[in-house]
Amino acid sequence: MTFNDTSFGSASPRESGSLFVPEQPALCAQAIIDRTGVANLIVLLRVRMGFPAESFALAARPLIDGYAEFVQLRPIPGSGRYGGPGGQLQRGLVTALRALDHRRGQILPRNAPPEILGALAHRWTYAVFAAALLRDVGEGHSDDSVRMFERWVPPIVQAWLAEHPPLMAELRAVLVGRADASSAIAELVERAVTGARSRVEATVPQPQTESFAVAEASVETAPIAPETDGPQFLDGVDAVDAGRPRRFMDWVRQGIADGTLPVNVRGALVHGVEDGLLLASPGIFRAFVRRDRVGQAEPGDAAKRLQREVLRAGWHLRADGGVNLHGYAWRQDGRAAARIHGVVILAPQRFVDPVPPINPALVRVGDSAAVAE
DSSP, X not given: OOOOTTOOTTOOOOOXXXXXXXXXXXXXXXHHHHHHXXXXXXXXXXXXXXXXXXXXXXXXXXXXXXXXXXXXXXXOTTOTTTOSTTHHHXXXXXXXXXXXXXXXXXXXXXXXXXXXHHHHHHHHHHHXXXXXXXXXXXXXXXXXXXXXXXXXXXXXHHHHHHTSHHHHHHHHHHHTTOOOTTOHHHHHHHHHHHOOOOHHHHTSOOSOSHHHHHXXXXXXXXXXXXXXXXXXXXXXXXXXXXXXXXXXXXXXXXXXXXXXXXXXXXXXXXXXETTEEEEETTHHHHHHHHHHTOOTTOHHHHHHHHHHHHHHTTOBOOBTTTEEEEEXXXXXXXXXXXXEEEEEESSGGGTOSSOOOBOTTEEETTOOOOOOO
16 A cells, blocks of 8 residues: 555554553553643644644654653653653653754655655654654663554554665664664764764865855845844734745745755855744845845835735744744854844745754744753
């Protein structure tokens, strides 16, 4: 049977369970999630994976629930961050999120012909997620992680993954702790734990080159000193024809690919951020309007209309209270050297491949700085 990349048929979600009987009384997965307050982490996992809600519920949620019921409310002894109740669950989910962050900047499977990448991208994303989540639960027995995977991952999803045998072979090797040195999955999981750079990243030159400088000068620089520090608000958005917004996103994709839209450098209009792809406003919309030869007599108004159309397409991060534009601080030498406001496109792999890596210099306005574990 053949499935689309994130379509797993209409099979009913199966009941998940633990391989080992925890001390009684055992809590169900939802009770554990409620007590530990990790629901937001699970939402972020779905966003990072780029799965539709129904596919995530069928494919990923049973594995998360099985893992939660296995670890219950266990802490990580000696950990300042995860030493409280539910610490092991929190660390597993955070490790999976970090691994998915690193996965966003890579094309998987490596060295595969372009015509098959689209059909395999979500399978490799799922494999990275599963390997990272199950990393710490083998309890010293290498086969335990494989048995947990086979018990908690629905059979229809296992069959979907098995349609690409090299993926299943690599995933199983990672789960039993016998991954080859060239394993992309093992490398991404290890980076999630240690924070190390990948072998691929280490060979990529930094974008402080003449070609990037020329490209940066060819577009409008992002606003770095907005009138207000807080997030901007717009009216509510609703469904609209996505023809022009899709042309805009195609232009963004092409600009990233050919270098006319620099990424993750000072003054760039495009940045990788934790929640997706940050498009600096209003600069990115004004640049498209100029290129599209629309509204030249009133570029400001034309850019605002385009921004509103993109927001109405519903592809962006929308926070509580109708926040559609989000602020970021550019950190340099530990200080906020500049600010950028813009639209954050969720699951950018829908539009851009490969997805730009996260810009470590940007921090959401109001967010606390990351604290080392």
